[in-house]
Amino acid sequence: MHAIQALRFYVSTAHPCSYLPGQQASTLFVDPQHAVDAEQYAYLSELGFRRSGRHIYRPHCKSCQACIPLRVPVERFRPSRQQRRILQRNQDLNVRWVPLRWQDEHYALYARYIEQRHRDGDMYPPSPEQFRGFLLEDSGFSQLIEFRLTGRLLAVALCDQLENGLSAVYTFFDPDENARSLGRFAVLWQIQEAQQLGLPAVYLGYWIEGCRKMSYKCEYRPFELYLEQHWHCFDERYTPPEQDAVHGI
Template identity: 50%
Template sequence: MSSLQTLIFYATPEHNCSYLEAKKATTMFVDPKASVDKELYSKLSVLGFRRSGNHYYRPHCNHCSACVPVRVPVNQFKPSRSQKRILKKNIGLEISITPPEFCQKHYDLYEKYIIERHSDGDMYPPSEEQYRSFLVEGNPSTFFVEFKYKGELIGVSVIDELNDGLSAVYTYFDPDISDRSLGVYSVLWQIEECKRRSLDHIYLGYWIKSCRKMEYKTLYKPVEFLISNKWTLQEPNK
């Protein structure tokens, strides 16, 4: 089994940044041959790494530190008024936890979501192969959460359990039901699930101050930022 001390890391060549125009990005990956168990994955997450399929990565850009890992200390979290309204609106949803296995209904919903919401992103056009490698294949600690309304699947969250929290890998939902704010509700549900499992944090990935697509990540207060390898409540550049 690999450890932090024995891991080998690789950096990609510079490529166009997915979030900031006219910027170049470099990504650091853990050696894909490494054996990453829950213990090691947890340590990597504390250091700001994320998982996509079988790949563990973090930004490693020259002259740019805009991507900041964020997490919410769930026992300090207090929902805002709008978040309370979203919680109330979704009372009665049927919620179930399932294994990370391919399901045609899951994929059909994912395909619809990507086509209608992210046709300008890296995951377009969607395919079963891409879906499997991104969300189905991965870590043994992964689980899916199904959100249903009147028996119909309307959303799916892909989540990893760590030693100290949950990592929100990805959430997709029926774009025709935008009034339920399922993206927000999923994070709120995961915060409560952390508490039920006696876990301390939910890891939300990377936040970029100037990127509107990532603004939502700092709406779950308080939020911690990883700056100079230390988690702090102080927002960068303030």
């Protein structure tokens, strides 16, 4: 019996979609009372699941399949000219893994980031309780990555390290450092780290065609999308089929 057969799954009730106006969303998630280990989560990530706090989930919407899992096969990845400039621009940063624990400095940066960049999002207004629940839930396979300039904290990334890759859960950064493109640099650093660790992929969560906040995920090429229960590789931007074709109508 495979390890995930012992898990229980639930489907949430329909609720307004956070990404597509006018759409109703529902979610398939693992029973949060069951502790999911790294082997189980690695297998679930191959099926398009994602982690947020203590919840491991996958979109399960009846009328929409716009959320598509995306990962970067790191050995095939080649940075674009713009990405090489971002790497060059940030070569003066000191980057290190740190344990998953509360630090006042981390929360202060997170609060600034949410207040200045995401006042229209679900995480506004920020709070210590929200921060702990979202970013400091100890899964047993999660760590934080700090990005510093001569000691000054510029960015923090939450990353899950699994046997099949790194899962980039969330990144927050100094909103006044626009020129550095810190969010993109954090992804590039995790791709390089996965290469050094001998891991095959970096998982970037879900991509939605037409959603501006998620458009950056297709910049890391080639990328793979989880479509029709298989991972498919694309060297260029993916164009989804018409909705009738997606749902087989």
